[in-house]
Amino acid sequence: MIELKHVRCGIGEQQFHYDLQLPEGEIVAVMGASGAGKSTLLNLLAGFVKPDSQVHGEGEIYLGGERVDTLEPSQRPMTSLFQEHNLFAHMSVYQNLALGIRSNLKLTTQEQRQVEQALEQVGLANMAGRLPKQLSGGQRQRVALGRALVRRKPLLLLDEPFSALDPALRHDMTMLLKTLCQQHQLSALVVTHEPRDALALAQQVVFIAQGRVHWQGTSEDFLQQTDAGIKAYLGENC
């Protein structure tokens, strides 16, 4: 179970307040209008944003029964993946993955094997020596996924990971993500704007509006919703 107990934070003028329970081992789509607070939810989970001062029993975050909001970002059992800037431009694909295991890049033979395996799983086995600039946008996100695999953290936080890609490529990547999550029994929170991606990828949808969880349910239900806020977000075509 992934649980946020009345986690509050204010950024500028805007107030965010999340009270949320999500099953583990599933992919959850996080949807909502721009600025509604989707990224803030992920940033709070990852520890990039600190919650406001807490009252006892409130503002706590749990993952699989363990309290995580007291941990530093690097100690939390999760891996983030952004729309871009996931890679270090001057490092090879291999080094970018190796960074996920040890930041001085000195790997044991066994760890080197892990990196090679991860590269195979994301379909980049023959590109280990390339630099990010020699890769396409989709390949770069594959590298980032590869690093998420070698980090072996149970929860993935993906903030519009494939929004910058073409529709066909986005579909491929979505499928790859789904396969990897199933193979490695990972949970994932995916911020996306595409209802189709959400349907293809996620069993659950969390809809955020004005800094709060507005609606939560299965992805099939989500598309059938008669809720005015959701209908306004999805538009007439869906």
Next chain:
Amino acid sequence: MFKLRSWHAFSGISFLLVLLPLLTAVGAFLSYTEQAQWSLYMQESYTWRVVWFSWWQATLSTVISLVLALLVARSLARRTHFIGRWLMLRCFSVALVVPSIIAVYGIILLHGKQGYMNQLWHWLGGQPRSYVYGLVGILLAHVFFNLPLAARILLQRLEAIAPETWRLSSQLGMSSTDLWRHIEWPHLKGVLPQLAAMIFALCFTSFAIVMTLGGGPKATTIEVAIFQAIRFDFDMAKAVYLSLLQILFCGFILWCGLRLGRPIDMFASQGVGHSQLSLRPDTQSLMGKLHDTAVLLLATLLVLVPLVAVVIAGINDAWLQVLIDVRLWRAFVNSLWVALSSALLSLLMAWGLVLAQRYWRRHHPFAAEAVEWTGSIILVVPPLVLATGLFIGLRPHVDVFAINLYVVVLVNSLMGLPYMLRVLSVAYIKVSSDYDRLCSSLAIYGWQRLHQVEWPILRRPIGLAMALVAAMSAGDLGVVALFGSPDIQTLPLLMYQRLGSYQADAAGVTAVLLLGLSLTLFLVLERVLGGPRD
């Protein structure tokens, strides 16, 4: 047809204004080549000592400024909530327009024999030492100017690093060393060669600082040697020889700089330091805090304290006596006139050249390129060398001491020209690509176009450029010293004389007035011409 001719004339005058002084100077140099006893100069150990010192002090200044700037930029990037941050960045941004003589004065107040440092040292039980005149003083002054410049450019680079990168680094648990190796250094190293080239060129041609703090047999650069040859030895041939040597070296330095990449804009870092949120994972450790405190204190000591010392020294009883002195106000008016004229002339020259460049860009890209080179001549023939050429070339024909302010204006506007030209040509290209089609479809031409479309876009960069040229010209102490006569004073010259004649109180008041003039010119012109900020 009339329109075409009017800009032709405008551009033509600009070209003449840029090229005539240069041709006069070169002609003057060439007329002396037969008299000059080259082989004699070549053999003189003095010449080689001067050449060696020029390169040595510029190398040291560059290395020290850059290393300190890297440390300062990193500490500023880490300490987004440090209280003095705003003040420090503000001081850094105006340090560039502080007149050299004021920086020198501040450094003497701090490091001179009766300076604060020696007082502190004495209080601690040591004997006062004299270290400010010579290499140490020159380095302190060069660091005063170049540390802020470099630190701002580097800080801008650090602030351009994507927030995702910092988040990623905190998730990967990177240490401060890792951050430096994997994030900061890769982001900074690209700009270092050009930055080094720029600082080196500035230090290699910094005349006023070396004249005031150096000048002895051990600490003289080529430009100061030229000055001494003219003013003290009346040896024109030697001045010509040294000038040609300086042109050769400056050409070489420029060539090296261009091979390292496109020159960076030394004023591009306006508005740096606004990011409020530090996402870095390495801001909490005690060692990091101690390190940053030490670095920022050092930067304060090197840059802020000299300025504060100048202001403190200006608060004394000599106010009235100085302010009722007519000479001071004549000098003040002259400086103000020099500043405004230089800024305006520089703008007009640049505008004329840019119009020609715009016309040629379509058909003769090579000619458009040549325009840029024409405007950058001052980088190869530095101000003091150009002034030397003019001095020698004009002396037989006119009373050079009577026209000194005009020469000061001309040389200062040429100094601002490379920057002015780049600012204008970049802005013009943008206006052109954004609005050419729209303007022709709406039939907006000529004056209407200038007034309605171009000015609102151009005024910001023009305002900043003119503010800088004006402030720098107000503080100029190169050309004016060479052409200086007792009758025609400027504030920096007056300040220089008072500094030399031990009128401490009068010097203090003059310094505050000069500093005030430069800063006011800079801030007012930037605001007034640049227009309201968004």
